[in-house]
Amino acid sequence: MKKSRRSFLKVAGVSALGIGVAPALKAVATASASTPSAAVRTKAPEALEAKRWGMVIDTSKITDEIAEKIVLACHKSNNVPDFNHEPDKEKYPNTRPVNHKQELKWIWEEHFNNAFPDKEDDFLANKFKNLPFLVTCNQCKNPPCVRVCPTRATFKREDGIVMMDFHRCIGCRFCMAACPYGARSFNYRDPKPFIAKIDPAFPTRSKGVVEKCNLCAPRLAKGLQPACVEVSEGAITVGDLEDPNSEVRQLLGEKYSIRRKQELGTEPSVYYIM
Amino acid sequence: MLEIAIKGSKKYWIWLVVLCAVIGAGVLVYVDQFINGLMTTALSRDVSWGFYIANFTYLVGVAAGGVMVVIPFYLHNYERFHRITILGEFLAVAAIVMCLLFIIVDLGQPIRMLNVIFYPSPKSMLFWDMCVLNGYLFLNIVIGWKVLEAERNQIKPPAWTTPLIYLSIPFAIGIHTVTAYLYCGLPGRGYWLTAILAPRFLASAFAAGPAVLLLLCYLVRKVTKFDPGWEAMQTLAKIVCYALIANLFFFFCEIFVTYYSQIPGHMSHIDYLFFGLHGHNTMVPWMWTSMILMIAAAIMLVIPALRSNYTLLPYICGMVVIGTWIDKSLGIIAGGFVPSPLHHVTEYMPTIKEIMISLGIYGTGLLILTILYKLATRVKEEVRG
Numbered sequence: 341m342k343k344s345r346r347s348f349l350k351v352a353g354v355s356a357l358g359i360g361v362a363p364a365l366k367a368v369a370t371a372s373a374s375t376p377s378a379a380v381r382t383k384a385p386e387a388l389e390a391k392r393w394g395m396v397i398d399t400s401k402i403t404d405e406i407a408e409k410i411v412l413a414c415h416k417s418n419n420v421p422d423f424n425h426e427p428d429k430e431k432y433p434n435t436r437p438v439n440h441k442q443e444l445k446w447i448w449e450e451h452f453n454n455a456f457p458d459k460e461d462d463f464l465a466n467k468f469k470n471l472p473f474l475v476t477c478n479q480c481k482n483p484p485c486v487r488v489c490p491t492r493a494t495f496k497r498e499d500g501i502v503m504m505d506f507h508r509c510i511g512c513r514f515c516m517a518a519c520p521y522g523a524r525s526f527n528y529r530d531p532k533p534f535i536a537k538i539d540p541a542f543p544t545r546s547k548g549v550v551e552k553c554n555l556c557a558p559r560l561a562k563g564l565q566p567a568c569v570e571v572s573e574g575a576i577t578v579g580d581l582e583d584p585n586s587e588v589r590q591l592l593g594e595k596y597s598i599r600r601k602q603e604l605g606t607e608p609s610v611y612y613i614m
Numbered sequence: 615m616l617e618i619a620i621k622g623s624k625k626y627w628i629w630l631v632v633l634c635a636v637i638g639a640g641v642l643v644y645v646d647q648f649i650n651g652l653m654t655t656a657l658s659r660d661v662s663w664g665f666y667i668a669n670f671t672y673l674v675g676v677a678a679g680g681v682m683v684v685i686p687f688y689l690h691n692y693e694r695f696h697r698i699t700i701l702g703e704f705l706a707v708a709a710i711v712m713c714l715l716f717i718i719v720d721l722g723q724p725i726r727m728l729n730v731i732f733y734p735s736p737k738s739m740l741f742w743d744m745c746v747l748n749g750y751l752f753l754n755i756v757i758g759w760k761v762l763e764a765e766r767n768q769i770k771p772p773a774w775t776t777p778l779i780y781l782s783i784p785f786a787i788g789i790h791t792v793t794a795y796l797y798c799g800l801p802g803r804g805y806w807l808t809a810i811l812a813p814r815f816l817a818s819a820f821a822a823g824p825a826v827l828l829l830l831c832y833l834v835r836k837v838t839k840f841d842p843g844w845e846a847m848q849t850l851a852k853i854v855c856y857a858l859i860a861n862l863f864f865f866f867c868e869i870f871v872t873y874y875s876q877i878p879g880h881m882s883h884i885d886y887l888f889f890g891l892h893g894h895n896t897m898v899p900w901m902w903t904s905m906i907l908m909i910a911a912a913i914m915l916v917i918p919a920l921r922s923n924y925t926l927l928p929y930i931c932g933m934v935v936i937g938t939w940i941d942k943s944l945g946i947i948a949g950g951f952v953p954s955p956l957h958h959v960t961e962y963m964p965t966i967k968e969i970m971i972s973l974g975i976y977g978t979g980l981l982i983l984t985i986l987y988k989l990a991t992r993v994k995e996e997v998r999g
């Protein structure tokens with residue numbers, strides 16, 4: 341209560357100073373008065389929880405085949421459109437041709453030099469040169485995308501997951517400019533014609549909003565592992581970075597790992613065991 | 615006062631009809647974009663802002679440039695600017711309206727745009743940009759209108775306009791500073807991540823704004839009986855000159871830091887713009903054209919004989935406008951997004967549809983400008999009898 345009142349006063353003061361728009365004040369007042377506890381109470385008993393979710397990718401366990409499986413499983417379970425999919429002509433007549441530069445992806449393969457451009461090296465160990473490096477949203481502890489969002493449509497949950505509210509996003513794409521990992525995609529068009537089979541467990545998006553990996557938060561809430569973890573054959577592990585006994589912490593304690601663009605201070609929560 | 619706008623020559627009406635046609639074409643294309651989404655643009659996953667945001671950035675500069683006549687006139691009582699101050703203020707109005715339109719057409723979900731007010735986010739620079747842009751628009755409409763009305767009635771403007779005029783000065787600096795902050799506070803974009811960006815934006819704005827104003831002065835002289843005054847225009851030319859030199863100087867500071875430190879994350883963007891990267895060199899001819907235009911214009915403006923040449927000056931202004939437009943619009947966007955944070959090179963060139971919509975917005979701005987200038991020049995003609 342104390343915290344929400346303080347943040348309310350902060351925002352209210354600034355709003356009054358800057359714009360003095362009455363609906364804004366009203367919106368903030370109702371938002372901070374009613375939201376905090378409601379969400380916590382609805383948690384299912386089987387839900388997986390963490391103080392701060394993190395992901396560890398064991399690069400030695402990833403082959404091209406596994407990487408492909410992971411990407412496919414993720415995109416299927418989250419209704420991410422595939423621009424190579426031929427739209428159903430009856431359901432979606434007159435679908436215009438796609439521009440592959442406008443594709444959407446939540447997790448995908450990159451070469452080491454692209455995943456870690458700051459660690460580019462002519463004499464990189466051979467085994468890393470052709471290894472597929474899976475890249476995705478880093479669920480940063482200090483996320484620039486959240487800082488720049490003008491509507492708070494993208495936000496960081498208390499458990500560290502950076503989420504999107506697809507219904508509040510105005511599609512300004514400031515978050516895409518801010519993300520140093522290229523993790524975000526924009527729906528330049530209606531994605532539905534390019535989803536082979538819509539999974540009703542997760543909403544499809546409309547055109548004009550940004551999306552990205554949410555660590556399968558809806559699955560975690562049901563006690564399920566993220567889709568990528570499930571098919572990764574042990575290559576990807578998610579867990580609580582703040583818990584010293586968690587599996588992710590044990591992996592990090594045993595082996596040398598790196599993170600992407602650590603020098604930017606975004607504190608990525610995705611680790612790569614080398 | 616608005617009744618003046620509906621009385622005009624045949625040429626005036628033809629001009630308005632032409633503008634409406636351009637706007638209409640833009641609206642039609644926008645309907646397509648509104649229905650089908652931003653797939654109509656050449657924007658991509660890697661280059662997520664393009665022609666719209668580029669023009670937005672440039673026009674914020676043109677709007678802010680209006681302060682270059684407000685400061686001398688209101689703070690230093692520079693009487694020669696008495697006649698053109700209103701032109702500067704009305705130019706700012708038209709430019710800001712275009713800025714807001716460019717933001718709206720860039721949104722993926724424009725009908726939700728009021729979310730920026732419903733969920734105000736003071737940590738986002740876009741929130742502050744909305745505040746200062748709307749504030750500056752409001753100030754310029756009120757000040758311009760009241761001062762012109764007073765002039766028409768041959769009385770002093772109401773006393774409450776004075777504090778608003780003083781307030782409009784920090785707002786002018788503010789709109790462009792905050793616009794630069796949209797870019798320069800992002801951790802992963804080497805080309806933007808520089809403290810000189812806001813000063814550079816302001817310098818280029820103070821060159822481009824007055825250069826546009828000078829061109830408009832020529833136009834006003836030609837099509838109306840109102841004379842903005844050659845001496846005032848010469849002072850404007852000097853302002854353009856110094857601001858342009860400052861802009862070039864800031865850019866060279868940037869070049870020095872980048873290439874002497876040799877940090878790859880900063881060099882790769884400027885390499886791409888001026889020399890091409892991994893065989894991609896769409897921007898190279900544009901950027902060199904921009905540099906040559908700006909440097910040549912600066913030299914010509916420094917030389918008094920050339921600067922005061924009545925026939926030559928509008929061409930120099932044209933060079934300034936085009937040079938700074940390429941530098942700040944195309945350059946800032948392409949340089950910022952290419953190469954991508956993962957060092958891929960995805961190039962960008964706007965589609966015809968993007969250009970049509972942009973022209974529609976420029977048409978809207980010109981329509982507003984035409985009407986406001988019509989009022990201003992007519993009132994000034996009346997007063998002088």
